[in-house]
Amino acid sequence: EVQLLESGGALVQPGGSLRVSCAASGFTFGSYAMSWVRQAPGKGLEWVSTISGGGGSTHFADSVKGRFTISRDSSKNTVYLQMNSLRAEDTALYYCARRNSAMMGFFFDYWGQGTLVTVSS
């Protein structure tokens, strides 16, 4: 059974940093790209970042580019999102999701339960 378990969410002051993690199990971790998708309170879904299965390719939304980094540790089957220079508008529930390929494009076939990041003074 595929499982994604996020952790590390917290209350952080504006300008601060935080690292959230996603522990994966139930599938061959290195065979899949992994993504972070966030949802601000009462709002819709926003793709944040994706890392390739091997970790050599990363992509970021414009809203976080230069502030967030994504990485993965194949020995721990874990993907990380390092968030720096946090802003109030980064407040959201951060979901880890497994990316799968469609005939044309990508979709997210498994999601974690989310970890809450609150940026406030």
Added chain:
Amino acid sequence: QSVLTQPPSVSGAPGQRVTMSCTGNRSNIGAGYDVHWYQQLPGTAPKVLIYGNTNRPSGVPDRFSGAKSGTSGSLAITGLQTEDEADYYCQSYDSTLSRVVFGGGTKLTV
């Protein structure tokens, strides 16, 4: 402002059929990229409902169906049940933005 446009809300009575739309442009759905649909029940994580325009993952009832035409996708739900009350999001890929894009979501009230 979401790249994909969805109606904010739709409603229907139990047993009825409802449809919801997802409108894009020539850089995403119109460029041939697939449309995918997610169901988000209250207080839970999104779950894929339809992928690749028309495909249902195992476990998703055949009351749910997807279609795509031109620059739009659509989700139909037949035999509405109260437990279908949820937010529904469409998703595709945009070649101009070079990223995954979501619709703003449609709240279904049964």
